[in-house]
Amino acid sequence: MQRGLLIILSGPSGVGKGTIRKYFETDERLNLTYSTSMTTRKPRAGEVDGRDYFFSTREDFEKAIQEGGLLEWAEFVGNYYGTPLKEVNRLRDEGKNVLLEIEVQGAIQVQEKCPDAISIFIIPPSMEELERRIRGRSTEPEEIIQQRLAKASNEMKMVSQYKYIVCNDDPKLAAELIKTIILRHVELEENK
Numbered sequence: 001m002q003r004g005l006l007i008i009l010s011g012p013s014g015v016g017k018g019t020i021r022k023y024f025e026t027d028e029r030l031n032l033t034y035s036t037s038m039t040t041r042k043p044r045a046g047e048v049d050g051r052d053y054f055f056s057t058r059e060d061f062e063k064a065i066q067e068g069g070l071l072e073w074a075e076f077v078g079n080y081y082g083t084p085l086k087e088v089n090r091l092r093d094e095g096k097n098v099l100l101e102i103e104v105q106g107a108i109q110v111q112e113k114c115p116d117a118i119s120i121f122i123i124p125p126s127m128e129e130l131e132r133r134i135r136g137r138s139t140e141p142e143e144i145i146q147q148r149l150a151k152a153s154n155e156m157k158m159v160s161q162y163k164y165i166v167c168n169d170d171p172k173l174a175a176e177l178i179k180t181i182i183l184r185h186v187e188l189e190e191n192k
């Protein structure tokens, strides 16, 4: 059996990663599984432990780092985020293509460890529109929004680290483009 692909989806907070993902992740042709991350961030209303994130304490997160349990991890605006390694390996060994939705520092770590990873960076149509989206979502207090926007400007400078760049103007179109990218790689893998 072919080992599954590793796909990295990154982009600034509020750009629409989660929104786009919902449009393509259920397409069976992609044979895709989302890797649930571990985080010390508090759950937002409606978020479910084990589905959206594995919500953890800083202590447990640091233990996971020390035990080598994370494929990558990063600190983002005051919280830890990381990808559980075992689960990613298990899914890929089963032939599943695994999708990581992670920020830039983590994406760089993954690309160093797995040079075959398919990395996609989502950009907003403009920084003003990014601000409108992050504010419109109303999930963070003003202070955190400011920090996330400052972070976004730096993250945008890292686009050259990615294989593909997709603009999220229309979310359905962005999802179609991502689907095309993944399907092309699936095809290439099958013809190897």
Ligand SMILES: Nc1nc2c(ncn2[C@@H]2O[C@H](COP(=O)(O)OP(=O)(O)O)[C@@H](O)[C@H]2O)c(=O)[nH]1
Pocket (backbone or CB within 6 Å): 010, 011, 012, 013, 014, 018, 037, 038, 041, 072, 073, 074, 076, 081, 082, 083, 101, 102, 103, 104, 105, 106, 107
């Ligand atoms: N490095 C890394 N980043 C992650 C991981 N999980 C989520 N992130 C990123 O952490 C950032 C903050 O995530 P979150 O607080 O859920 O905010 P949101 O992405 O704006 O909804 C986003 O850029 C996520 O893509 C992970 O496992 N590792």
Ligand SMILES: Nc1ncnc2c1ncn2[C@@H]1O[C@H](COP(=O)(O)OP(=O)(O)O)[C@@H](O)[C@H]1O
Pocket (backbone or CB within 6 Å): 011, 012, 013, 014, 015, 016, 017, 018, 019, 020, 133, 134, 136, 137, 168, 169, 170, 171
């Ligand atoms: N193409 C788009 N046009 C307008 N609003 C969008 C678009 N994509 C996402 N949004 C909105 O922007 C906000 C942030 O999207 P979200 O998917 O939570 O971003 P992320 O997962 O990257 O942090 C949400 O309120 C979402 O409905």
